[in-house]
Amino acid sequence: MSTDDALLNRAKALRLNGLVEHWDEIAGAPWLAPMLQWEEEERARRSLQRRLRDARIGHFKPMADYDWLWSRRLDRAAVEQLMSLSFMNDATNIVFVGPNGVGKSTLAQNIAYQALIAGHSVLFRSASEMLGELAALDSDTALRRRLHHYAAADVLAIDEVGYLSYSNRHADLLFELVSRRYQARSTIVTTNKPFAAWTEVFPNAACVVSLVDRLVHRSEVISIDGESYRLKEALERAEAQSTQHRSRPASTNEKEHVA
Numbered sequence: 001m002s003t004d005d006a007l008l009n010r011a012k013a014l015r016l017n018g019l020v021e022h023w024d025e026i027a028g029a030p031w032l033a034p035m036l037q038w039e040e041e042e043r044a045r046r047s048l049q050r051r052l053r054d055a056r057i058g059h060f061k062p063m064a065d066y067d068w069l070w071s072r073r074l075d076r077a078a079v080e081q082l083m084s085l086s087f088m089n090d091a092t093n094i095v096f097v098g099p100n101g102v103g104k105s106t107l108a109q110n111i112a113y114q115a116l117i118a119g120h121s122v123l124f125r126s127a128s129e130m131l132g133e134l135a136a137l138d139s140d141t142a143l144r145r146r147l148h149h150y151a152a153a154d155v156l157a158i159d160e161v162g163y164l165s166y167s168n169r170h171a172d173l174l175f176e177l178v179s180r181r182y183q184a185r186s187t188i189v190t191t192n193k194p195f196a197a198w199t200e201v202f203p204n205a206a207c208v209v210s211l212v213d214r215l216v217h218r219s220e221v222i223s224i225d226g227e228s229y230r231l232k233e234a235l236e237r238a239e240a241q242s243t244q245h246r247s248r249p250a251s252t253n254e255k256e257h258v259a
Contacts, residue, residue, distance in 0.1 A: 004028065010036050014043070048117065055122040057157075060109035071102055071226035078222055082111055085118060087186055088154065093219035094188045101228025104190035105159050111188060112157045120154035127161045131170040134177075147173075151180035155188065162193035162201050171205030175214075182214045189215065 004027050011019045014036065019026065026032060063083065068076050082094060094111065096104040109124065116122045130150065137143040150156055181187050193201055195212045202208050
C-alpha cells in the first residue's frame with residue numbers, strides 16, 4: 001500500500017468526508033500527514049478524557065509512589081503481572097482481600113486505569129453505590145438496561161464489598177451481574193472480608209455460595225496484610241505539622257505573652 005493510500009484510509013477512518021471527496025486535489029500536500037496526525041491525537045485525547053469521566057476511577061496514588069514495604073504481606077510480582085493486563089485475555093477476575101487502609105482500592109484503581117489507557121471500557125464503582133442504584137430501579141426495562149451497562153464493560157471494578165451489609169435483593173443483583181460477566185469479562189473486587197464471612201455481608205441470601213463460586217472460579221486472589229496506610233499518612237502529616245509549628249519563630253504577641 002502506498003503512502004497516499006494509507007493517508008486516504010486514515011482520512012476515511014476519521015470520517016473526514018470533505019477531504020476524501022477532494023482527495024485528488026490535495027493528495028501529496030505536505031500538510032496532509034501532519035493534519036491527520038493532529039486529528040487522530042486530538043480525538044484520542046478527547047476519547048480518553050470522556051472514558052476517564054465515565055469510568056469514575058477517581059484520584060489515586062500511582063504505582064510509582066506505592067510503598068511496597070509497608071504491607072506485611074503482598075505479592076508484588078503478582079500485582080505487577082496484573083498491571084500488564086494479561087488477566088483480561090481469559091476474563092480472569094481479580095479479588096483484593098485485606099483489612100481497611102492497606103491499599104486495596106489503590107491497586108484496583110491503578111489496574112483499572114491501565115486498562116482504560118489501553119483502550120478498554122472500564123467502570124469503577126463502590127459496591128454500595130452500584131447496588132443501591134440497581135435496587136432503586138422500579139422498572140424491569142430500566143433494570144435490564146442498567147445491568148447491561150455494567151455487564152458490558154471490559155473491566156468492572158467493584159470497590160469496598162464488605163463494609164456494609166445488604167439485603168437479599170442486593171445479593172441477587174450482584175449475583176446476576178457476576179453471572180452475566182462470568183468467563184466473558186474481567187471483574188475486580190476489593191473486600192475487607194474473607195469469602196467465608198460474606199454471609200455477614202449478605203445475611204440470609206441463598207445465592208452467596210454461588211456468587212463466591214463464580215467470582216473465584218477463574219480469579220487471581222491477592223491477600224494483603226498490614227497496618228492502615230491511611231493512618232500512617234495521617235500520623236506523618238500530623239508529625240510534619242507539629243515539627244513545622246515548633247520550628248516557626250514566635251510572633252510578637254507570643255513573645256509578649258512569654259515576657
